[in-house]
Amino acid sequence: MKMKSLVLAISASTLLYGCGGSDSNNDGTAGGGDTGGENSLSFSSDQLSSEWYTQAEAKVDAAAQREVVNATGAAKNVILFVGDGMGISTVTAARILAGQMQGLDGEEYQLSFEKMPFTGLVKTYNTNQQTPDSAGTMTAMMSGVKTKAGVLGVSEEVVRADCASSQGKELVTALELAEDMGKSTGIISTARITHATPAATYAKSPERNWESDDGLTAEAATSGCKDIADQLVSFDVGDGIDVVMGGGRRHFIPNADGGKRTDGRDLTAEWKTAHPSGSYVETGAELGAVDAATVGQVLGLFTSSHMSYDADRTANAKDEPSLTEMTEKSIDVLSRNEDGYFLMVESGRIDHGHHAGSAYNALTDAVEFSNAVQAAMDKTNAEDTLIIVTADHSHVFTIAGYPTRGNPILGKVVTNDGSGEPESAPTLASDNMPYTTLGYTNGLGFADLGNETDADAVYGGVPDVGRKDLTAVDTEASGYHQEALVPLGSETHAGEDVGVWARGPGAHLLTGTNEQSLIFHVMAHAGGLLPE
């Protein structure tokens, strides 16, 4: 329909409003400056005063004023946040959950990083897999080179788990470049610090599972490959990584002491010897006692394996720091360097919550991830600090049905009636059973495990997929696991693009749909990490 042929029937009051001012859009007229007669479009006062309208208008105004910074090295500091497995649907659901936790409808809420000015999409595939894993994706982000699934910091020419094939194929990472130019560096993860995502910042390994020496093959040992924990402690670029916090203590200590190492080495002791002014901590309380203003380097290994899900940590008052607390402490320590810093922060357990088919755990960890990003935004200046927030890959996690506005995101679908008002009871599917908004395409499937303290409960875990009668099930309970279609022992990653959000110098370079390897180059350019 052509605009000039459109004749609007408008009320008298709207007409008066629309004809009363200048020819700008804000006065209620539209039509490219042609304000005459039937060719004029007029806005109703309702439209002009709509909160949606005014907010979006203000946002456009702000964006139009925004200046981008293209200068190389304009970002003194670079912080890369990675929500492991935090696909687009996870961001949407976490946003709604976070809003509903604050008493809002939820859909309109914004996670911290969603307030950042620049957003793009990222293609996540590995060079040998359509749907990727964390090792290959994080290697792409940190080195600018896409590679195979399962390998860390080495190029796609290597054969996975073949040490000899990886030698000479090592890739330089952004963290190494930052260290080499005198910046401070830090890595944080709620997963094991030797796990794929954090390991890709510092390690070179053809096998992500070589986290300690017990995992090395005979060929690896013979050919001279070092395990990942060893590589972290012996990292010798610059003055070494300044702040390391996460789980995975078991890979640093001998098996005789409850660890995994078979070589008898205690890497925590070796680290303390090498860093006499540093601070090694194992609890949240110990980390809290660290004086960021004076401490040397920091190594925090808070759990034997992965750190706890955030919901589990809080519910059981575990003495582990939150991701926010680790982020804040790290920035306090790293920002003492006048030359700036590079920090990578991973929320590793969003991924694990999804693998277990638990939207509750995945989303509550995603909300805490958002809190950590907010803490970083609060502690830094957008003029000299580039903050990038992204995910390594997605999950087969869906938001479905036509739930009414504000419907509990973990709840059963309640649709609207014919007049657009919510029904009084959950909507029934064609099988006459209610269904949830959230679900998984594959995995272990349904479990009604809200009463997790039941002494009769024993570990099951055999996939229980397909439709279940949820009529009497509290799907908002922490122990509820969403239905799934395809039975697998663990829900899988997904292959669609993930989002990237950014603030600070060079942030605009991330707009568009890009390969994951672009992230390295944006960090390198903005941070001035590459040699001139």
Place this chain on the structure above:
Amino acid sequence: MKIVWVLMGLVLASEACAQCVGGSLQGEGQVLHARYQVFSEGGRHQVDFYRSGNQVAWQRGDVISVWKKEGESASLLRSFPGYERSIWYPAGDLRALGKETRWQGVTGWPQPEEAGFARVEGGDAVVLGCPVRAYQNGEHGQVLWLEQAGVPARVADAAQQWQLVSLQRASMSDTFDRWREWPSTDFADVGDNEADSFLRKMIALGFVEHGASGFYQADGKPMQGGAHHH
């Protein structure tokens, strides 16, 4: 009923050589090893129970479930002797899966009184050379309790019977230490290792199936610990 229990104890005592001598269990080592035959409508199978300090294990067939106390919670190592591999479920992951994580819930055999059983006067007997006490809960719940070892010599309800057939001590190196030395994969990491042939096979088989548990139910009945739960 009293006569039945006494006779049962005598039968059990005659089925195996004495394994309590001079008030002590035979054998050496820090690990208590109790072997049961479990009878039910589905037939008979064997379950081995191991306990040492803050860890217990249940073995049925090719799967060993090793529970370790962590504070008030428990982690689970599910070991597969045929592969010398394990899958580890930290308490947090078990909780995320909505599974039992309370140490008291998985420790094995609570005292019969704690499980609601009442002492049966005159029902004491000797099993495998060890003195046992008789307990009853309702019409079908029966336990012969071997106080010396802190395990039942016999547990029965309407559906099944657990019968102790051997009791001895074992070394840590042959049991818990050995199982923990096998390469393990965190449950949380299974999803990242679908290419691992062992994990793929375990997933296809339902790798957490067939685990013995051996708990009393809330009503005092022994659980179908060695049976399938699904």
